[in-house]
Each structure stands twice: as C-alpha cells, then as structure tokens.
Amino acid sequence: MLRIENLKKTFPIGQGKVQALQGVSFVVSEGEFFSLLGPSGSGKSTALRCVAGLERPESGEIFIDGMCVYSSATGVSVPPDERPIGMVFQSYAIWPHQDVFQNVAFPLLYGSKGPRPSKAQIRESVLEALRLVQMEAYHDRPSTQLSGGQQQRVALARALVRKPKVLLLDEPLSNLDAKLREEMRVELKELTRSLGITSFFVTHDQLEALAMSERIGVIMEGKLVEIGEPHAVYTHTQNQRVATFLGAANTLPGRVTQVTPQATLETPLGALSVRGANGIGLDENTWVAIRPEAIMCSRHPEALPNTYAGKVTRAIFLGSFVDGEVQIREHTLRVNLNPYDDFGLGDDIYIHIPAERCQIVS
Numbered sequence: 110m111l112r113i114e115n116l117k118k119t120f121p122i123g124q125g126k127v128q129a130l131q132g133v134s135f136v137v138s139e140g141e142f143f144s145l146l147g148p149s150g151s152g153k154s155t156a157l158r159c160v161a162g163l164e165r166p167e168s169g170e171i172f173i174d175g176m177c178v179y180s181s182a183t184g185v186s187v188p189p190d191e192r193p194i195g196m197v198f199q200s201y202a203i204w205p206h207q208d209v210f211q212n213v214a215f216p217l218l219y220g221s222k223g224p225r226p227s228k229a230q231i232r233e234s235v236l237e238a239l240r241l242v243q244m245e246a247y248h249d250r251p252s253t254q255l256s257g258g259q260q261q262r263v264a265l266a267r268a269l270v271r272k273p274k275v276l277l278l279d280e281p282l283s284n285l286d287a288k289l290r291e292e293m294r295v296e297l298k299e300l301t302r303s304l305g306i307t308s309f310f311v312t313h314d315q316l317e318a319l320a321m322s323e324r325i326g327v328i329m330e331g332k333l334v335e336i337g338e339p340h341a342v343y344t345h346t347q348n349q350r351v352a353t354f355l356g357a358a359n360t361l362p363g364r365v366t367q368v369t370p371q372a373t374l375e376t377p378l379g380a381l382s383v384r385g386a387n388g389i390g391l392d393e394n395t396w397v398a399i400r401p402e403a404i405m406c407s408r409h410p411e412a413l414p415n416t417y418a419g420k421v422t423r424a425i426f427l428g429s430f431v432d433g434e435v436q437i438r439e440h441t442l443r444v445n446l447n448p449y450d451d452f453g454l455g456d457d458i459y460i461h462i463p464a465e466r467c468q469i470v471s
C-alpha cells in the first residue's frame with residue numbers, strides 16, 4: 110500500500126549539511142499500522158513529510174496504493190493535495206478562527222482538484238468524519254473551546270474526511286497528558302483497525318510504538334536499523350543501540366569459548382550460555398543484551414546453567430516491581446525484583462538467566 114525505496118534527504122545547515130534520510134526503504138501493507146520509532150532528530154518526521162509531499166527528497170521512490178507519487182529517476186512528484194493521504198500533526202494545526210465543522214471541511218473545499226463537492230455532500234462527509242471520532246455533537250463549536258484531546262479528534266476527523274488510502278500520523282499524542290494519551294492510543298488503534306486504513310505513525314515513544322503497531326521500524330541517524338513485529342524487535346533486538354533505546358537492557362561483552370551444541374561466552378559474570386548465536390565463530394568478541402525482566406532472581410541457588418551468586422546493591426520500589434541492581438563479581442546487572450520477595454540492600458541473591466533470553470547484538 111505504501112512503498113518507500115531508498116529515500117535520501119539532505120538539509121543544508123550553515124556551511125555544512127545534515128543527512129536526515131540516508132537510504133530508507135520499507136513497505137507498509139494494506140490495513141497495517143506501521144510505526145517509525147527513533148530518537149529526536151533521527152529523521153522520522155522527514156520520512157513522513159516526504160510521503161506527504163511536504164518535503165522533496167533528493168533521491169528514491171514513493172508509491173501509495175500502487176501509484177508513484179515521487180521518483181527521482183522519472184522526475185514524478187505529485188503535489189501534496191493530490192496524494193491520497195490524510196495527515197495529523199503533533200501540534201494539531203486546528204484553525205482557531207474557524208469552528209469544528211469548517212476545520213474538518215477544509216480539505217474538501219481547498220484540498221482536491223476537480224469539481225467542488227456540493228454543500229450537502231460536504232455536510233455529509235464532515236458529519237461522518239466527526240461521527241468516527243465521536244465529535245459530531247461539537248460540529249458548531251468554536252475551535253477555541255475545545256480541550257487538547259478534542260482538538261486532536263478534530264484533527265483526526267479532518268485527516269479522514271477525504272477517505273485517504275494512507276493515514277500519516279506525526280506524534281499525534283505527544284501533547285496530551287499521560288492518561289488521555291493512553292486512552293487515545295487505544296481509541297486511535299481501534300479506529301484505524303475498524304476503518305481498515307493503512308497507517309504510518311511516527312513517534313519517539315517506545316511504549317506507544319510497541320503498544321499500537323503491527324510492525325515497527327527503528328530509525329537512527331537517518332538509517333532504518335531494525336524492522337519487525339513489536340515482540341520480536343523487543344526480545345530479539347539485533348543492534349545494541351536499539352536494545353537500549355527500546356527499554357532497559359544490560360549489555361555484556363563476551364568472548365566465544367564454545368559454539369556447539371550451544372554457544373558459550375566468557376563474560377564478566379563468568380561463562381554464559383546463549384541460544385541462537387548462529388554464525389558466530391570461536392574466539393570471536395561480541396556483545397550480549399539481557400533485559401532486566403529476563404533475569405530470574407531467588408534467595409536460593411538452583412542447579413541451572415547461567416546461575417550466578419551476587420549481592421543486591423540497589424532496590425528502588427516502583428510498585429509493580431523493584432528496580433534492582435545486583436553485583437556479580439566486578440559487574441553490576443540491572444534486574445527487576447519481585448516486591449513480595451522483599452530483597453534489601455546487601456542481601457545475598459542468586460540470579461538465573463535463561464539462555465534463550467540472551468541476545469547477541471552487534
């Protein structure tokens with residue numbers, strides 16, 4: 110439905126330049142909710158604005174619903190209002206001098222080429238879009254009287270009013286308070302699913318991306334470094350920087366001391382068995398990522414591989430878990446302790462790390 114091929118975009122800055130996109134390619138399938146996730150300045154908005162036609166890349170190709178909307182090779186560049194897209198920005202961009210109805214009607218009046226729809230058609234389309242976001246009753250309200258969440262809904266209705274093929278969402282929830290944001294997360298996800306619309310969502314918020322997306326692309330410094338389903342990207346991260354960006358992760362250096370039947374690494378903890386270390390060679394130096402919640406903690410040693418004795422050096426009670434640190438030899442590991450186990454500073458502890466939860470990262 111949306112295909113991006115080898116997109117490159119550079120911005121001149123002073124004497125130099127910023128390579129905002131360095132050859133980004135991905136495909137979003139029909140009806141899929143796809144998120145581009147990355148730190149600030151990584152190129153997310155630039156990618157989305159290229160799809161919208163608000164930014165012109167130097168090279169690459171963009172296809173929406175089989176139609177080429179940009180190609181550096183053939184010189185095609187379809188103007189934004191002729192692309193079958195709807196867009197929602199972080200800032201909402203709701204016009205204060207217009208009421209709700211007028212804001213939502215705007216793309217129908219000024220957006221598209223061809224004959225203008227009749228007044229009755231416009232009314233029907235606007236009220237239908239407002240109904241989708243449960244704002245029909247507010248159609249004659251001045252925009253200045255809306256809450257942040259309501260403005261966001263109106264922005265969404267405006268993006269949907271032309272029945273676009275692809276919905277482009279640039280951090281649309283970032284300005285909402287935490288509670289409303291969680292509610293809107295669910296609502297937005299349900300709405301896009303029920304409409305069956307293809308969604309391209311951009312966020313720097315890991316939880317948002319993990320919770321909402323069918324697939325996530327992680328972008329760093331203008332390069333797509335990892336792509337996949339949220340669970341797979343989180344638990345089988347290939348890249349060390351992505352591993353720490355997606356959530357807390359311990360990273361340990363290791364030297365490969367055995368490759369069959371299972372890889373074993375010599376690490377600061379001692380010998381560590383690792384599952385799924387295909388292609389790794391004997392004596393190679395590598396890195397392993399282990400998430401705090403992958404580590405099992407107990408007061409008693411169990412006769413399992415990858416079990417180590419240590420001492421608790423930090424225990425911060427966070428309600429559903431205790432954010433802990435355990436010192437093993439010279440190394441400190443971050444772990445999630447169970448609040449009911451009541452571990453305190455200086456306590457002896459045994460940790461067990463299942464081999465399949467150790468991820469080799471580059």
Ligand SMILES: Nc1ncnc2c1ncn2[C@@H]1O[C@H](COP(=O)(O)OP(=O)(O)OP(=O)(O)O)[C@@H](O)[C@H]1O
Nearest residue numbers: 120121127129148149150151152153154155156313
């Ligand atoms: N119009 C512009 N002129 C010059 N540089 C720009 C322009 N737009 C973006 N950039 C630069 O391109 C890079 C990518 O910017 P982009 O806005 O795509 O980042 P982002 O991932 O959306 O970040 P954020 O999470 O902060 O919104 C940044 O280094 C930014 O400073």
Ligand SMILES: [Mg+2]
Nearest residue numbers: 153154155279
């Ligand atoms: Mg941005």
